[in-house]
Amino acid sequence: MKFNTIDIKGIVSPFSAIGKVLEHPKTVCYPAQTKTVAPGYRGFHTNVLTDCIGCANCQDVCMNDAIDMVTIVEERNAKNKSGCIPRIDYGRCCWCNLCVDVCPPDSLALGEVCIQADEDSNKFLFFPKDSSC
């Protein structure tokens, strides 16, 4: 295509964007407003301790070595012979959900909480319980 003639349409049509000025803004005013996540979002883990059997399948499947099994003294499932529950290192976790896929009693899940900020890096070692964080 050569520009022997003036491309009037091409010059005028971009100005249609001005119409957007009259529309309501699409952005949210963070942090006063936050966006809710969809149900089934892959956020921080939750673990129903009364169901967890301490089998360490989640630890075996984790390719990032983000899960280690730690002994607990709290009330736990009677079938939990190892006496351990998973502890997740969120410095390593990639939220792939494989640990949830291989959990035999379906006690482990990913919750909807997905924001955590702290100066202490040890706060990123979580013991997932019935609700996130």
Add this chain to the structure above:
Amino acid sequence: MDNKLIKIFHGPQHPGITGNMSVELDLLGETIKYARTHVGYLHRGFEKLVERRTVIQAFTIVCRICVPEPDPNEENFARAVEGLVGIEISERAKYIRVMVQEMSRLAAQMLWMGGQSGSIGMGTVGQWSLFDRDLMLDLFEELTGGRVYHMYTYPGGVRRDLPEGFLLRLSELLDYLEKKLPKYDSIFFDNATFKKRAIGVGVIPKEEALKNGYVGQALRGCGIQRDLRKDNPYLVYDKLDFDIPVFDGGDVYSRALVRRGEMRESIKILRQVIAQMPTEGAIMQKLPKHRKFTLPKEDIYVATESARGEFGYYMAGDGTEHIRRMQVKGPSLIHGFTLLEKMLIDEELSNVAMIMNSLGICPPEIER
């Protein structure tokens, strides 16, 4: 000072591409006389990482090979494993996978539009297109639980069934995008500034495109109708009616028009998928215990038509739970080296970012 070449490095951070890649340029005034691509800023060793993990552990790595469109990687990986192990997925799972591929293509084209317009100083287009891409990512979040890395297309099917009312919401988004595309024409594709900048720039001769093995828009933008979805149909693409947009110019503008046409065709495909998708059928086939796949001593090559061209995976098994070798062949390798280095000669410095963007180069694919 006359006729003295000046050497500059364009990148690794620049508006030309999504990712980090540098182009060493020798300039005579504003004109490029020599170009050489430098990569290595994003090397994460994907192919080697995959060899050290079990099949299902490797599944979570492949989507990271290309951030703008991770789904063709997942699709390739899943189909390669299914081909080696001998799993046939259900019709419903195939339709869902096609839906994911086309949603991913639309999102990738929206991101490209933001980059392409940004590279020539059109900020408004990028604002609009990234907002629209986010609407698609909202649907991905609902479907897969993640916005960018979906990890959804699994060897054996797909990971989750569709949420209730998902197809309706997808249909509403397609209605919105169909109304929005003419507005993109007004501010971007028909824009005199874009046409003035893009027509006749970064031209690929037709013969060279075939000889050198260029793919995607680089090929279709110079009049060659080639698309894996038609030429070697996978999943259920042979049951869907769609066209392959082709333009003859071979320049940046033709490649942009090809992408514009592909957005229209993706919407058409998605509408057919919504209408034809079976309501019954397993989304996931029976998998080995603890997802421990054992690959036979065989090899396979699978390819998917991504938003930027043919994306292929070669995979070889050795009778264990590990992948013996996996090689990724994305469109960026040939476009980022052979094509770009040749194309930039005698171009203006101000056109470098625009040309790079039109080729859809994604550096992690090169240094995988």
